[in-house]
Amino acid sequence: MAFKKILLIALLSSAVFPLAAQNTSLRVNLLRWATLTPDLGLEWRIHPSWGILVNGSWTSWSWNGKDRRYALWEVAPEVRYYIGKEKRGYLGAMFKAGEFNYKLSGTGKQGDLMGGGITGGYLLRLNDALSLDFSLALGYLNADYEKYEVIDGVRVRRGNDTKNWWGPVNAGVTLVWKMKN
Numbered sequence: 001m002a003f004k005k006i007l008l009i010a011l012l013s014s015a016v017f018p019l020a021a022q023n024t025s026l027r028v029n030l031l032r033w034a035t036l037t038p039d040l041g042l043e044w045r046i047h048p049s050w051g052i053l054v055n056g057s058w059t060s061w062s063w064n065g066k067d068r069r070y071a072l073w074e075v076a077p078e079v080r081y082y083i084g085k086e087k088r089g090y091l092g093a094m095f096k097a098g099e100f101n102y103k104l105s106g107t108g109k110q111g112d113l114m115g116g117g118i119t120g121g122y123l124l125r126l127n128d129a130l131s132l133d134f135s136l137a138l139g140y141l142n143a144d145y146e147k148y149e150v151i152d153g154v155r156v157r158r159g160n161d162t163k164n165w166w167g168p169v170n171a172g173v174t175l176v177w178k179m180k181n
Contacts, residue, residue: 024179027133029172032057037072043080043176048087053078057098067150069108074098076170078119092119094137096169100145107158111145117169129178137170 023045032039041055055078060071080092095116102109117139124132143165147158 026177026179027053027055027174028177029055029057029174031171031173036061036070041076041174049082051080051082051090051092053080067103069101069103071101072098074113080119088123088125090119090121090123093117094119094139094170096141100143103148103150106149108148108150108155109145109161110148111143113141113143115139115141115165115169119170121172123176129180131176131178133172133174133176135170135172135174136168138167139169141165141169 025043025045027041027043029039029041037057037059039055039057041053043051043053045051053076055076056074057076058073062069074096075098076094076096078092078094080090082088082090093116097112097114099112100110117137119135119137121133121135124134126132141164143163144160145162146160148155149158150156
């Protein structure tokens with residue numbers, strides 16, 4: 001719900017402040033959509049070399065009589081520094097936070113995730129309004145979660161666990177639409 005409010009505020013501010021609209025892009029990470037996890041974002045280029053992004057992902061689905069579950073939401077702000085004459089390559093720093101609930105076997109896992117990393121990528125310009133953004137982030141993720149089983153329709157707690165991950169924490173092939181007046 002908070003992501004929808006942020007998106008609405010950003011779009012309204014683009015209408016009120018036309019200069020901001022010239023430097024604002026709507027983003028759709030096609031890799032996330034391919035995993036049935038909708039992902040939307042906004043980027044505001046505060047300077048030709050600097051951009052501020054906020055991406056959000058969410059999904060919630062069940063199957064097999066709700067015996068299996070996949071639910072997730074994430075918010076990932078990022079700061080980028082664009083390099084080169086045409087400002088197509090970039091390096092940046094991102095933060096990621098969210099919650100998840102996976103039950104793909106007998107034991108489910110529900111909890112929080114948080115982390116961040118260093119991002120890098122390249123914008124491939126398709127035309128004046130559209131680009132493809134190829135990105136990869138390397139860093140750290142921490143997941144604190146509870147394990148559970150469902151017995152006779154009742155969720156039974158089976159302990160806690162924590163996982164730490166160093167490596168790729170985000171990847172994208174993102175369609176970018178540069179909004180104009």
